Amino acid sequence: HHSCKVLVVGGGTGGCSMAAKFADKFKDQVIIVEPNELHYYQPMFTLIGGGIRSFEASKKLMKDTLPKNAKWFQENVMSFEPPQNQVTMSNGDSVQYEIMIIAMGLQLYWEKIPGLIECLKDNMSGVCSIYGSDTVINVFPKIARTKSGTAIFTFPNSPVKCPGAPQKIAYIAEDYFRNQKVRNNVKVVYNTALPVIFGVKKYADALWDVCKRRNITVNVQTNLIEIDPAKEEAVFQKLDGSNETFVEKYSLLHVCPPMGPPDVLKKHPSLTNEMGFLSVDPKTLRHTKYSNIYGIGDCISAPNSKTMAAIAAQGKVLYKNIMDDLAGKPMTMAYNGYSSCPLVTGYRKCILAEFDYNLKPLETFPVNQGREYFFTFILKAYVFPLLYWTLMTRGKWDGPEFFRKYSSMIKKKEI
Ligand code: FAD
Ligand code: UQ1
Structure with a gap:
């Protein structure tokens, strides 16, 4: 039997940064439950796929990443007992809490695509x-080996983390084929289950331009449902109401798997919405039913785009709201749905999308971020990783709001 002031479930991006914030405030009164030995900086995975960064640069030991002044149990949470303010772990022990923050991320459903x-x-x-x-x-x-045939990149029929990543890897591969002088022999196709290429019109327009200019075929409402390894064929279903299926031969097939909330959460309907995501108020991030439970990151029901950038903005709100609540004051801060997606479009360029719940652009820099820039590529490839390991995992990065206010002042002066 263990007990603490703040229990954090999950030691990924959201859990680690929140645990760090609270461990600074309430020394040795924070418990983190997280099963993994390693902590990954997942945004680097896109660049590793493009041969731009090394796998080593994306990982650190969990013990060196989680805050030292908190207690870490290397276990899974197996069940929640919210009326008792308690969870049970995989070793059978239970943990009692005053406040619980759930940050369990998404589960990848690889098995949903046969083959x-x-x-x-x-x-x-x-x-x-x-x-x-x-x-x-x-x-x-596998990209480097592809010299001919069709390279297909897919986006599934489910919410995903970093919804831009499945097309970023397509742009990087396409650029690679060009550089290797095999582009004329490789057809490049992006098949997405969504009805749009990107949810925010400004950036969607820019991305359609990129695809047209570079002869990338985009099929919307097209969902991967099966792979036939022997024939090297992928089966797709149209989601336009016809439910028609068709088969496409591939030489390269990059798959973004379907994903969703972790099974453990889905087992507790009192904690989740109908899809199984932790049911929180989209502004305060407090649970809709239990007032001492909060959520952050990919596992929550808030309708923002699921990214690390979103978590940075959520963390600031969550910390302030919990501190206010503990002090007996009303919660005053609201999360505006801020999310960001650095849409890498090649080996030296990137469109830095930033937007809120209304899918309206909310840009940090005093330039038109709907354009491709080298400086945004450098941010994505080298600055954000550094920001993550040195500030965010230590609870000291709340997103670029500060810079945004400053650069909008500059923009106004220019006018
Ligand atoms: P995670 O970081 O996934 O952590 C969840 C943790 O919960 C895990 O460590 C897991 O072990 C733990 N857990 C699960 N079940 C249990 C349990 N039962 N008990 C205890 N612990 C449990 N974001 C950006 O902002 N910009 C990008 O460019 C970007 N690119 C991306 C590219 C790729 C390929 C991917 C995969 C993601 C990308 N992201 C990007 C998204 C970003 O990585 C995620 O949104 C973020 O890491 C989610 O953090 P989280 O804390 O919600 O979940
Ligand atoms: C961000 O804050 C962040 O978290 C560290 C990311 O994750 C890798 C991002 O991709 C982005 C774009 C941001 C937002 C930061 C700025 C300076 C726009």
Whole structure:
């Protein structure tokens, strides 16, 4: 039996940064439950797939990442007992809490695509994915081997983390084929289950431009449902109401797997919405039913785009709201849905999308971020990783709001 002031479930991006904030405030009164030995900086997976950064640069030991002044149990939470303010862990022990923050991320449902798991394990197949820490290192070798045929990139029929990543890897691969002078022999196709290329019109327009200019075929409402490894064929279903299926032969197939909330959460309907996401108020991030439970990151019901950038903004709100609540004051801070997606479009360029719940652009820099820039590529490839390991995992990065206010002042002066 253990007890604490603040219990954090999950030691990924959201859990680690919140634990760091609260461990600074309430020394040795924070418990983190997290099963993994390693902590990954997942945004680097896209660049590893493109051969731009090394796998080593994306990981650190969990023990060196979580805050030292908190207690870490290397276990899974197996069940929640919110009326008793308690969870039970995989070793059978229970933990009692005053406040609980749930940050369990998303579960990848590889098994939902028949044929996918066996293809990913086969080094000779053309099937790969940047989404798994155990699959990402095979992506670049498979891209580099592709000299002809069709390279297909997919986006599934489910919410995903970093919804831009499945097309970023397509742009990087396309650029690679060009540089290798094989582009004329490789057809590049992006098949997405969504009805749009990107949710925010400004950036969607820019991305359609990129695809047209570079002859990338985009099929919307097109969902991968099965892979036939022997024939090297992918089966797609149209989501336009016709439910028609068709088969496409591939030499390279990059798959973004379907994903959703972790099974453990889905087992507790009193904690979740109908899809199984932790049910929180989208502004305060407090649970809709239990007032001492909060959520952050990919596992929550708030309708923002699921990214690390979103978590940075959520963390600031969550910390302030919990501190206010503990002091007996009303909660005053509201999360505006800020999210950001650095849409890498090649080896030296990137469109830095930033937007809020209303899918309206909310840009940090005093330039038109709907354009491709080299400086945004450098931010994505080298500055954000540094920001993550030095500030965010230590609870000291609340997103670029400060810079945004400053640069909007500059913009106004210019006018
Ligand atoms: P995670 O960081 O996934 O952590 C969840 C943790 O919960 C895990 O450590 C897990 O072990 C733990 N857990 C699960 N079940 C249990 C349990 N039962 N008990 C205890 N612990 C449990 N974001 C950006 O902002 N910009 C980008 O460019 C970007 N690119 C991306 C590219 C790729 C390929 C991917 C995969 C993601 C990218 N992201 C990007 C998204 C970003 O990485 C995630 O949004 C973020 O890491 C989510 O943080 P989280 O804390 O919600 O979940
Ligand atoms: C961000 O804050 C962040 O978290 C560290 C990311 O994750 C990797 C991002 O990709 C982005 C774009 C941001 C937002 C930061 C700025 C300076 C726009």
